[in-house]
Amino acid sequence: MNAATQIPGGNHENTMSELAIQLTDVSLKYNDFTALDGVSFDVEAGQTLALLGHNGAGKSSLIKIILGLIQPTRGSVNILGQNAQASQARNSVCLGYLPEDASFYDKLTGYEVLRYFAALKGVSQQRVASLIEEFGLEYAQHRQLKTYSKGMKQRLGVAQAILSEPKVLLLDEPTVGLDPQASQFLYGKINQLKQAGCAVVISTHELSLAESHLDRALIMAKGKRLALGSCAELRSACTLKTCIDFSELSERVKSNAYLQQFYQDGLLQIATSQKSEVVQHLVTQCQVFDFEIKEPRLEDIYHDLMGQTLRSSVEQS
Numbered sequence: 001m002n003a004a005t006q007i008p009g010g011n012h013e014n015t016m017s018e019l020a021i022q023l024t025d026v027s028l029k030y031n032d033f034t035a036l037d038g039v040s041f042d043v044e045a046g047q048t049l050a051l052l053g054h055n056g057a058g059k060s061s062l063i064k065i066i067l068g069l070i071q072p073t074r075g076s077v078n079i080l081g082q083n084a085q086a087s088q089a090r091n092s093v094c095l096g097y098l099p100e101d102a103s104f105y106d107k108l109t110g111y112e113v114l115r116y117f118a119a120l121k122g123v124s125q126q127r128v129a130s131l132i133e134e135f136g137l138e139y140a141q142h143r144q145l146k147t148y149s150k151g152m153k154q155r156l157g158v159a160q161a162i163l164s165e166p167k168v169l170l171l172d173e174p175t176v177g178l179d180p181q182a183s184q185f186l187y188g189k190i191n192q193l194k195q196a197g198c199a200v201v202i203s204t205h206e207l208s209l210a211e212s213h214l215d216r217a218l219i220m221a222k223g224k225r226l227a228l229g230s231c232a233e234l235r236s237a238c239t240l241k242t243c244i245d246f247s248e249l250s251e252r253v254k255s256n257a258y259l260q261q262f263y264q265d266g267l268l269q270i271a272t273s274q275k276s277e278v279v280q281h282l283v284t285q286c287q288v289f290d291f292e293i294k295e296p297r298l299e300d301i302y303h304d305l306m307g308q309t310l311r312s313s314v315e316q317s
């Protein structure tokens, strides 16, 4: 995640940029069960958002609300500047969607499936052919889907979602079943769509891929928004320390009165906000130049924030 493209605080509500997705105070009940509880966030055109959270956190429900497949019990949803109830905003050409349990009629061939969606969306046969080739399905395009592996079906599903070069792309766990090369390829494609101004929301449990490729993350817990921001912003919100590991002149560091306070287990352990101050001190006061800064990864941050929530819900009960 690239902090440079983010707005401090992870709050984009007041920017001049074009908002592609805007959810305000969205709640959803399935009978008596509250699946989503007062969730607000927005995604600008050309921005990518990872939707993270435990099983049952509400990620797929949120995606279905954006698509208009289910209606929220409360709150408003705007897509491409229009209230989501307006059919135009849901024009299938503008939206691309990969459901988490994507399945197509298995007597059709891969080519027939894409040709069918291309006809629905007014997409050329040329694009169908080029996507089949790009997704490595050329050799199997005339085979029935019942002969496809899980990853082959997933590639087809993703190709279907991006067929019309949508303005809003919603992918529910797109890398499940994809091999590492196919996942890299998919994120490359997502980057191309982002450059063309597409807003992308991806629900995933693969935190390292999300950290490397997506701009921001929305972390959900029990239907609520737990945190939202770039990796740098989430890092500041968690309790984890940044560690500085140094191999040379450790005595100089250990005996330095200012640095002593941070010295623990052979490392300097500091709050993320103190990083530049401590690094400057290391270089100018201790002449230590050979060191490694180890910042918490998104996976560590996720577990830390989830742990805080579980702890506070236990304390409240």
Ligand SMILES: Nc1ncnc2c1ncn2[C@@H]1O[C@H](COP(=O)(O)OP(=O)(O)OP(=O)(O)O)[C@@H](O)[C@H]1O
Pocket: 030, 033, 035, 053, 054, 055, 056, 057, 058, 059, 060, 061, 062, 100
């Ligand atoms: N049609 C439904 N009727 C009743 N409850 C539902 C329905 N769909 C989802 N739920 C419940 O709503 C909650 C959120 O489900 P959702 O599918 O949005 O979670 P998720 O974050 O996508 O989980 P996962 O990571 O397992 O895909 C869960 O507790 C689930 O059991």
Ligand SMILES: [Mg+2]
Pocket: 059, 060, 061, 100, 172, 203
């Ligand atoms: Mg889901």
